[in-house]
C-alpha cells in the first residue's frame with residue numbers, strides 16, 4: 001500500500017505508529033479529519049495477519065468515524081486506534097497505559113473509546129494516563145458500555161427505515177432476521193421483542209443463540225442460512241462486508257437495518273440493494289448511538305441529554321431517504337452527501353478568524 005497516496009486520496013491528516021517493547025504495544029492511531037472538532041473513535045484490538053492490514057484498517061475505520069460523527073451532528077472529527085494483538089491473550093495494564101500515554105501526547109486531537117476487542121475496563125486503564133478517553137466506567141461519572149445505547153439507536157433507525165419501506169413504523173408482527181446476537185443485538189432483540197416483532201437469530205456462539213431463544217422466543221438458524229430466511233427486515237449485527245454479490249441474491253427482506261460497521265462489501269452493493277427494491281439504512285447513520293452516548297461525556301455525562309440525541313437517529317434516517325429522493329441517488333450515497341455537506345459548511349463557518357485559535361497572538 002502506498003500510504004501517502006492513500007492519505008492524499010481521502011485527505012487524511014495524521015497517522016501515528018506507537019510502539020512499547022516491554023508491554024508489547026504495537027498500535028496505530030489514525031486521525032482522518034478534524035474540521036468539526038477533535039477526532040473521536042474507538043480502539044480496536046485484533047490479530048491482524050500483517051502490519052499493513054492493521055494500518056489499512058485504522059485508515060478505513062478512522063474515515064468511517066468522520067462520516068459517522070458528522071452525520072450524527074456531533075462537533076467531532078473522525079479517528080480510530082488499532083492495537084495489534086489478541087484481545088483474549090495479549091491485554092495488560094502496561095499495554096493500555098502505554099497506549100494512554102500516546103493518546104495523551106496528541107493533546108486532545110484524538111479521543112478514544114471502546115471498539116471490537118476492547119472493554120470499559122480497558123478504557124478505565126487508559127484513563128490512568130489520559131483524559132482523552134470516553135466510554136469509561138459509570139463510577140467515574142462516565143457513560144460505561146455503549147452497546148445498549150447503540151442498540152436503542154438501531155431500533156429507532158429500523159423503525160424509520162420501516163416507515164419508508166412499509167409506510168408505517170410499527171414493528172409489531174414484522175419478522176426480523178438478526179445476524180449475530182452479541183452485545184448490541186441482544187439489546188436490540190429486547191426492544192424488538194417488546195414491540196411484538198418475530199425474531200430469527202443466528203450466531204457462531206451457541207450460548208448467545210440460546211439466550212435469544214429463551215428470552216425472546218426467537219427461532220434459531222445456522223449462520224449460513226440467515227440470508228435465506230423469509231423475513232421483512234435483515235439486521236446485520238456481526239460482521240462487515242456481508243452485503244455482497246453472493247448474499248444480495250438470497251435476501252428476501254424489504255429492509256436492511258443493523259448495527260454492523262461497513263456492511264456493504266463495495267459501494268456497488270448499495271446500488272444493487274436499491275435495484276432490488278430493498279431499503280438500506282446506512283450503517284454509520286443507524287449505529288451512531290454508541291458514539292453519541294460516549295461523546296456526551298465531553299460535556300459532563302448526562303444520560304437524558306445523550307438519549308434525546310440518540311432519538312434523532314430516527315429523523316436522520318428519514319433525512320437520508322429525503323436526500324436520496326431529492327438527488328436520485330442510493331441511500332448510502334445520500335448519507336455520505338449529508339455528512340460531506342455538513343463538513344463543508346462548517347469548514348467555511350470555522351474559517352472566520354478567532355484570536356483564541358491562533359497561538360501567534362497568544363503572548364498578547
Ligand SMILES: NC(=O)c1ccc[n+]([C@@H]2O[C@H](COP(=O)([O-])OP(=O)(O)OC[C@H]3O[C@@H](n4cnc5c(N)ncnc54)[C@H](O)[C@@H]3O)[C@@H](O)[C@H]2O)c1
Nearest residue numbers: 146147150180182183184203204205223238259260261290
Ligand atoms: N458495541 C457498539 O456500541 C457498536 C457501535 C457501533 C457499531 N458496532 C458494530 O456492531 C457489530 C456488533 O457489535 P457488538 O459490540 O455487539 O459485538 P459482539 O462481538 O458483542 O457481537 C457480535 C456477535 O456476532 C457473532 N458473530 C461473529 N461472526 C459471526 C458469523 N459469521 N455469523 C453469525 N454471528 C457471528 C459473535 O459471536 C458475537 O456474538 C460490530 O460490527 C461492531 O463494529 C458496535
Ligand SMILES: CC(C)C[C@H](N)C(=O)O
Nearest residue numbers: 042113114115146290291
Ligand atoms: C466511540 C465508539 C463507541 C464507537 C463505536 N465503536 C463505533 O464504531 O461507532
